[in-house]
Amino acid sequence: SLLSRCFAPLPLSCHRWACFAIFQSISLEGWTDIMYTLQDGWSLWGARMFFFLLIVIGAMFVINLALAVIADNYDSATEREKKLLEEERRIREEEEDRSGVTQEKANRAAKKKKDADARAAKPRSPAVEKIRKLVESNGFMAFIMALILINTLTLSAEHFDLGYFNTSLYQLASSLPVNSTNFPLRGSIEVNTTAELIQEGPGGLFINGTNVNLLSMPLWLGDLLEYSNYVLTAMFFIEMVLKLVGLGLRGYVKSGFNVFDGVIVIVSIIELGIYQLLGGGGGFLSVLRAFRLFRVFKLASSW
Template sequence: MAEAAEGAADLKPNFFAHGKARRFSPKSLYLFSTTNPIRKRIVWLIEWKYFDRFILMLIIANSIVLALTDYSSVLPDGTLSMSSWRNQVVEETEIYFTTLFAAECSLKIIAMGFFVDIGSYLRDGWNIMDFVVVMTGVLTTVPGMPNVSAFRTVRVLRPLRSLTVVPGMRLLVTSLLRSIPALLNVVALLLFVFAIFGILGIQIWQGLLHARCRMTPYPIQRVGGGVEGCEDPRSESCAAVVADPSKWEKCHAVPEPWNPETPWTTPVDCFWPVDDTDVFVCSMSGGGAHECRSDRWCGSNYDINGQPRFSNAGQDKATFVRDLNWGYTNFDNMFAALLTIFQMITMEGWTDVMYQVQDAHNAVVSAVYFIFLILFGSFFLLNLTLAVIWDNFSMGSKEADDEAEAAADEARREAEAAEDEAGADVAVPIADGGEGSEAGEAAGGEDGEGDRANEPCITRLVKHPGFSTFVVVLIVANTVVLAWDHHPMDDTLSNNLEIVNFVLTILFTIEMILKLWGLGAKEYARDAFNLFDAFIVTVSLVEMIVLPPNFLSADPQEGGGGGG
């Protein structure tokens, strides 16, 4: 028990500044005790909110200056050339920023202690990062320091120091880091889903996404049939070959009888001209959504076993087109399947991939596959990732709030204890639920009912739930009137809607006047929605004055719109 009490005493805050309780080293640098007036002043300074804001402004200014660096102007040894004014600005301001950051680091070390005790400067991981960045900046200013350019590269980390100054950014980064263990579980589940859908996709669509509509029923010779230079399927000489069936010279490797699904043992120097006017994948099995026209034939540059038919550069040209994602979308192997699935769950062009697969084989099976992949992969697993991060962020926010509340309570207790010891005759704030609140309850009743009883009747009216309900009914009615407007519209209906709209405008005006009267202008203006309502009502009244309704004007116009 004694050891536990002693440990608790060691963790007790020993500095109080600006309403914050802090636990720092009892004796900083073995020189400055907790009662040292210099250290007290420094603690007061570093805990001052404007000190952090000043450091943040320095970091922003230094980041802007570093962004000015002109890397196009360098010397032969790779260092920056001072012939560029931008590099001159960076170089000349470096000493000032380094000095200010070093001064900040020194003040914090004096205030907190360096390393030995709990609460010291280097006991915080964020301060370690700050210390490394500042020290490397200091080393660059030392004359004769070798490899100065290597140290200067650490300057790019200076913008990261803003994480230590802005509590919200620190909380975000901490939440992300704390989320990593839970995110690993999500990643494992995601990989499991990838594997299942990848294996399933390979079994269904392996080798089917290379099929294109061909201009000949079988592969033909690259050179032959009396036509030389037919090397590119898009060349004019190839067009001449394709246009004249008499010049179709069947590739010597084409087996007899020919079938597009016949195994092809050895790649040969032939080609199978593609119909460039048809950029879709075709269905070789006949079960897909896209069939070639009567004078075209569906075929692939790969055989049924995935072996390439051709040994030339045109082997992959059939699918190397923009509309087919340059040939990357396929389920030929696990890597290609995982890449396709990854593109799908990001929902970037996923419908194009789905349509491509539907063109190749069984549109119904493809639709079911991709719908389940999107529902489970995109909508569930990716949102589960966000949920994990949000849960850790909420937990971190709650811990930060609890720590701040505990520190404030501790500071208040210490202040009260100090006042009691000094015998100071000062007013102590009454805590929530103290005697002051009890007296208020006795005078005003539970939940302030007595105060409401003394309010003017107009105030009680506008605060009554029934008043808000009535206003909501008016808003719904006004929405119906506005939605009823159409073209062309009967004159009678138009006039009736205009009358209803006029009445609703008057009622909204009365509501605004009652709220201003009952709540007062100051209380009314505190609610942004009240200001928005007042703006809408004012605009409606101005419109009514400038363009009076037809039933109020001396010369009614026909065909006016209702609900305006």
């Protein structure tokens, strides 16, 4: 019947059923019936020895070893899974931190943009807009560069004319009282004057109260350079005022060259003030005047 066949011992007539029989014996389920069948069909002591080794090695050692390996692999897999979860949590927290910082930066940038848009949205008068377009035009920049070039040339035009100096000093000293004291001049001219009447002062010699410029340039050239200095300083001051009006204070200080020009304009005005109040400034005035030569850097950068 079907029931008797289900509970009958597995046959050992082929490899497939033999493997099933060994697996069933290792599981300790019905192995005695299989051993009895093998005793009847093969050998009494041979079957007993085979099943003794099979139960001891297979059921007690191999099965436990397999279970230990499976448990160890399960623990390793659990540990790896735990580490992966911790790594994923750490990465997620770092991403959240970065996203928080990024969001904060984005909020600050949005606030700055909003403030800039609000400032830009403020209505500008047509006159201010025209001034802004003027100071940003290429023609205006070319005009300023030309003024810088002229200013550099005028500053470099100051020179020392030895022949003119000796001639002027000779003409002035000839009108002074003469005694036995000799006053040597640079060059081959020697004039007899009173030594007490000749004194050295800042920027020149004072002969009988009369100032003789050490540069000793022709008067027309000195006057031309002086008036050019006034005009150029006024032009650069007007440029600064136009940029402040057209660009605003924030727009003006954004450019390093604008700040540089503003400092030079202020220094030039201080120089002119000292010159007008004191009638000269000696070495300090020369330093302030030479400071304007730094505008040549702006001229070089435009090239």
